[in-house]
Amino acid sequence: MNTLANDRQVAVREVGLRDGIQSLAPLATEQKLEWFRREAAAGVRAFEITSFVPARVIPQFYDAEQVVAGARAKAQSVLSALVLNDKGARRAIDAGVQSITFVVSASATHSGKNARTTPEEALSAVEALIASLAAMSERPQISGAISTAFGCTYEGKVDPGRVLAMAERLAKAGVDEIGLADTVGFAGPRQVHNLFSNLRKAVGNLPITAHFHDTRGMGMANVLAALEAGVRRFDASLGGVGGCPFAPGATGNIATEDLCFLLEEYGLQSGIDLERLLEARRSLTELLPDEPLHGALSRAGIPRPVALQ
Numbered sequence: 001m002n003t004l005a006n007d008r009q010v011a012v013r014e015v016g017l018r019d020g021i022q023s024l025a026p027l028a029t030e031q032k033l034e035w036f037r038r039e040a041a042a043g044v045r046a047f048e049i050t051s052f053v054p055a056r057v058i059p060q061f062y063d064a065e066q067v068v069a070g071a072r073a074k075a076q077s078v079l080s081a082l083v084l085n086d087k088g089a090r091r092a093i094d095a096g097v098q099s100i101t102f103v104v105s106a107s108a109t110h111s112g113k114n115a116r117t118t119p120e121e122a123l124s125a126v127e128a129l130i131a132s133l134a135a136m137s138e139r140p141q142i143s144g145a146i147s148t149a150f151g152c153t154y155e156g157k158v159d160p161g162r163v164l165a166m167a168e169r170l171a172k173a174g175v176d177e178i179g180l181a182d183t184v185g186f187a188g189p190r191q192v193h194n195l196f197s198n199l200r201k202a203v204g205n206l207p208i209t210a211h212f213h214d215t216r217g218m219g220m221a222n223v224l225a226a227l228e229a230g231v232r233r234f235d236a237s238l239g240g241v242g243g244c245p246f247a248p249g250a251t252g253n254i255a256t257e258d259l260c261f262l263l264e265e266y267g268l269q270s271g272i273d274l275e276r277l278l279e280a281r282r283s284l285t286e287l288l289p290d291e292p293l294h295g296a297l298s299r300a301g302i303p304r305p306v307a308l309q
Ligand code: ZN
Pocket: 019, 181, 182, 183, 211, 213, 244, 253
């Protein structure tokens, strides 16, 4: 992930090419790279570009290696990939990503369905991975991403104490970043503020990322609550494309363009050109003609005075 140079900077990571497309019919590699290229041209500097999971589980990621290679050749961006186990992590490293998002689920049921593992096994796998990479001169950044951190479709409420204990263990293992994901859109702003405030106390200066879905219209309220709790890294998907195939009822991520607009209004700098980002979003309608896009900024446009007639 980006290193933030000052306290007005904020990091936005596009996850549409991972979270957004995983439940859609597979896109051609060139289509994925075109999406990447257009958004990189708008100033987006961090992408969760793919997922290293078996193609028989999620067919959309049949070309993970080629997507990473193609993206590396096209633009200077921090590329991360999602993995669920050691095998995926090894593939991601061989492919040359700069960052690995290793998902551990706070819900045992979601963990079993999403990764066929228990939360305990997933935590142990992160610890073993980091230990095994100690000898590498330049290992990729490892982000410990706790999914269903705010609730689970199968289990309902998730104990925040359990989430914090997992985060502490990931921090101790040596992750470079902790992420909390509202995988199925259960979170509300008070819960978000409380959990991120407590997470900050639990993990000290370790960078923290927030990953929200707008399933119940709470996405931007949750971003604001996370901002107020000091979070300066956010995941989002252009046009709000997305949804977890193993989380019934989950819909898209918060829309990247709406997130960037809120961050700008809040006085933070993402380095992203909103006008060009909206252009990239318009091109998504050609790439994904059957997929409904979401978000408010694209409907009304960037606010600016209208000339009097
Ligand atoms: Zn997600």
